[in-house]
Amino acid sequence: MQTYGMRWVTMDNLPEAKRALAQIGSDPGGIAQMAGKGLGRAIKLEQVPLRVAHILKQEMLSVGGDAAVHRDVIINNVDATDVMLLGTVRQLERLAAKVLAQPFGLKTIGHALKQLLSALEPPKARILNCRGKELTLGERTLVMGILNVTPDSFSDGGRFNNFENAISQAERMVEEGVDIIDVGGESTRPNYAGVSAEEEWRRLEPVLKTLLERVAVPISVDTYKAGVAAKALEAGAHIINDVWGLQKDPDMARVVGDYKVPVIVMHNQNGTAYQHLMGDIFNVLRKSIELAEAHGLSGDQIIVDPGIGFGKTTEQNLEVMSRLAEFKTLGHPVLLAASRKSMIGNTLNLTVDERLEGTLATSALGVVSGVDIIRVHDVKENLRTIQMADAIVRGQRGVHYVGA
Missing domain, CATH: 3.30.1370 (Ribosomal Protein S8; Chain: A, domain 1)
Incomplete structure (x- = not known):
């Protein structure tokens, strides 16, 4: 039976469709008209x-x-x-x-x-200026390393609350190839009461100021308090990471706008009730984006985070993970932060210190889904996973075709 080599061809975007049509010798004018039909x-x-x-x-x-x-x-x-x-x-x-x-x-x-x-088309490479430090978006998936300078972090139990340990860990992450270091002075684990802005800054200040002198990569500060963000930015921090998406502290949007600093806006809410899970999440993120834009930020300066582990059940987190690619339609870079989260522990029935393999799976999925930055605890292992996934996913289908 003659099937003429019939097979399905994967085409996810216009460049791939155009290459596939060029390979069969289609007329360039016809390619322009037909590519979008596939x-x-x-x-x-x-x-x-x-x-x-x-x-x-x-x-x-x-x-x-x-x-x-x-x-x-x-x-x-x-x-x-x-x-x-x-x-x-x-x-x-x-x-x-x-x-x-x-x-x-x-x-x-x-x-x-x-x-x-x-x-929905593949992003072009472009430079994100982080107050003098530059990050290239669109060429590869960037890795953000987590540095918790808290005595009660859910994931590392205060291992880096000691000044020397924190600096040593940050320098280790840089040696392992991290692109950004995200420093946090307050635990954001579920049901945590929180600390004052003064206490949070007391924890952050010595580590932040030392890192700004010693390491070359951009330093992000994980805080939802405008007062802490202002002090961090005055000290020279390059990025603000707000787990409440500029919506917890009414002064936060003004602070990041005044400094024209890139900001990560995460989806968050109290409770896990949704009318339409993805629609509701998008509406909250759009409000965060509008707040940032109203204070002068735009484009790549606004980075969206789906908020894995925040205001979501395990099942809801898994659904969001399965639909990560949809967040690209917001038109801003996407950050994934699933490292060691309870979603992994609940799915695999593992304690926090046993969740590396589950985290690596989420990182690989993040690359497949087109996220721009992946926030992790274990830099070396995740970086290798991400580099391998990037080599597969960011390689352009059809570029190695040898025509007649």
């Missing part, structure tokens, strides 16, 4: 007004795609509906262009759709 996408909009949903359904059908809506839309028995746009990249691009001229807020949808489709 890439299926599902784009979800939530609580769309009925008349807008009707227009989106009609326009998607007109370009050859479809739009899934609530079954009662056809009889106008709902005021709003979630909408799932189903089509190829080419069809969605045509939809975006068509609705730009439509009323009822569809112009905004058109612009947002164009931006979202762009965010």
Whole structure:
């Protein structure tokens, strides 16, 4: 039976699709027209007004795609509906262009759709300026090393609360190839009461100031308190990592904006109740992004963190991990921080000091999902895992094809 070598070809983005078509000798003009037809996408909009949903359904059908809506839309028995746009990249691009001229807020949808489709393509290499220290995004996955200078960290039990031990650990991480060191002076483990800003800064100050003198990599400070962040930035810190996404302390957005410093905004909430898990998480992160933008930050200066282990059950954490790639559609760099988290312990029934292999699995998945930075405790082991995964995933499919 002659099957002509039939096989499925993996194409996840436009460059891969164009290379695949070039390999069979397609005309360059045809490649430009056809590449987007091989890439299926599902784009979800939530609580769309009925008349807008009707227009989106009609326009998607007109370009050859479809739009899934609530079954009662056809009889106008709902005021709003979630909408799932189903089509190829080419069809969605045509939809975006068509609705730009439509009323009822569809112009905004058109612009947002164009931006979202762009965010799904492989990022180009670019430089993130961290107050004089430069990080290259888009070439490889960066590694952030965790340095807890607390007596009660969930993961390392205060091993680095001693000044000499903390500096030694930081220098070890630099030797192992870390890209960023994230220093924290307050435990953020579940049900922790917290410490005052004065106590947090007392723990941070000597270690931070010494590291800024001794190590070449950017230093991030893990705090949600504006007062601590201001002192850290005045001392010379390069990045602020806020586990409450600028939404806990009302002055935090102003502080990071005044210093024009890159900020990591993490999803967090009290409790684990959600109406729509991913939709609710995205709404919180969008609010954090808006706060940062309102104070002068933009683009790569705003780094989003899905918040593994915060305000989520083990099952919810696992679902977020399985959908990490979706966070790229926010249009900002993505940081993954799953190292030694309870999600791993609960899934594998392991204590904190036995979670290395589980952490390595999450790091590899992070690379596959396209995250930009992975925050870990064990730098050497994770860096090797990430480098291997990068070599596979960031290698471009089809570049080694030898044509006739």
